[in-house]
Amino acid sequence: MKEKLHIIGTQDTKHLVASLIAILQRDFQDTITYEYVDYQEFANGEIKVVLDESVRGKHVYVVWDVNGHHNSDTYHIKYNDRLVQLLLILQCAKNHWAKTVNVIPTCFPYSRQDKPIQWWLKERVSREPSSAQFMIDIFQDLLTTDYCITIDIHNPAVINNSRKTNFVNLYTGWFVQQVITKSKKDNVVLSPMDEWWLKKVSSVSKDLALDYLTVLKKRDYSQPNTIDEIFVHGSIAWKNIIIHDDILDTWGSLIKLIEEINKKNPQSINVTITHGMFNKDAISKLTRLYHEKKFEAIYVTNTIYREEYPEFVQIIDVAPIFADAIKNIFMWWSINYNHWVNLSK
Numbered sequence: 575m576k577e578k579l580h581i582i583g584t585q586d587t588k589h590l591v592a593s594l595i596a597i598l599q600r601d602f603q604d605t606i607t608y609e610y611v612d613y614q615e616f617a618n619g620e621i622k623v624v625l626d627e628s629v630r631g632k633h634v635y636v637v638w639d640v641n642g643h644h645n646s647d648t649y650h651i652k653y654n655d656r657l658v659q660l661l662l663i664l665q666c667a668k669n670h671w672a673k674t675v676n677v678i679p680t681c682f683p684y685s686r687q688d689k690p691i692q693w694w695l696k697e698r699v700s701r702e703p704s705s706a707q708f709m710i711d712i713f714q715d716l717l718t719t720d721y722c723i724t725i726d727i728h729n730p731a732v733i734n735n736s737r738k739t740n741f742v743n744l745y746t747g748w749f750v751q752q753v754i755t756k757s758k759k760d761n762v763v764l765s766p767m768d769e770w771w772l773k774k775v776s777s778v779s780k781d782l783a784l785d786y787l788t789v790l791k792k793r794d795y796s797q798p799n800t801i802d803e804i805f806v807h808g809s810i811a812w813k814n815i816i817i818h819d820d821i822l823d824t825w826g827s828l829i830k831l832i833e834e835i836n837k838k839n840p841q842s843i844n845v846t847i848t849h850g851m852f853n854k855d856a857i858s859k860l861t862r863l864y865h866e867k868k869f870e871a872i873y874v875t876n877t878i879y880r881e882e883y884p885e886f887v888q889i890i891d892v893a894p895i896f897a898d899a900i901k902n903i904f905m906w907w908s909i910n911y912n913h914w915v916n917l918s919k
Contacts, residue, residue, distance in 0.1 A: 590877075639681065823853050
């Protein structure tokens with residue numbers, strides 16, 4: 575009997591799953607099934623989960639977007655409701671004899687409170703959870719998932735604590751590579767958002783043989799989502815700058831950085847963001863900068879679903895790299911974590 579794949583998605587991941595299925599059917603046409611789970615509630619607000627397809631003996635992959643913006647005709651679906659629905663579906667698949675249960679959180683949930691606080695860092699002392707580690711513990715200890723596949727988790731160090739679940743964190747050098755090719759720019763210089771992302775940007779720059787900037791942020795940690803000053807070091811004048819980061823929420827840091835770089839006469843500014851959240855008044859502020867010609871475009875992946883994007887946003891599809899990871903796991907092949915893309919195809 576052939577091994578069977580079963581992909582589960584929601585309305586938030588429907589377009590992503592459709593792309594995944596189209597790619598995977600080239601190799602698994604007669605062994606792959608899929609379904610989309612609608613959001614349902616009981617009268618008291620508890621979340622109800624029902625799978626329409628049998629998962630017995632199948633390798634199940636649950637593709638989930640906890641940040642999605644899709645709402646049903648009946649419910650406004652909040653972040654935590656999406657997360658609980660995901661956990662219930664994983665438990666449901668486990669209970670109904672799936673051969674393996676694998677989770678693909680397109681943007682890893684609760685990944686930002688992830689830095690243990692040491693007592694000697696007095697300016698940062700607070701009593702906070704290690705929330706990303708907590709989510710890993712749920713996936714591996716409570717739900718005993720076989721694989722967790724995500725992309726650009728905010729703090730990659732936490733995956734080292736995943737002992738039972740095989741953790742696959744896909745990186746996005748390919749993302750920058752595609753943007754450079756699409757924009758047809760030369761003389762490109764990469765810029766991180768801050769010192770936290772500098773190591774990643776320097777690694778991508780090395781792989782692509784590019785120069786990079788150093789960016790330092792002065793932040794008042796008593797005020798959430800605020801930046802006091804940004805300092806940019808490196809050669810900028812008449813260069814094509816690509817700002818690269820994993821996740822942006824309210825975009826306040828990016829707006830300050832774009833304005834600071836523009837003071838130094840770049841040729842152009844483009845932005846690549848893996849997980850593009852546009853919360854609060856981010857879109858209106860970025861639209862103002864775009865109309866002032868402070869940047870050319872913002873490239874985001876489709877890890878987070880939105881029905882509509884502003885005119886300056888371009889989407890890069892992550893389905894090919896998720897499909898590649900699923901295929902390689904299914905076939906017991908080596909996983910390509912960096913996934914440099916052959917753009918000649």
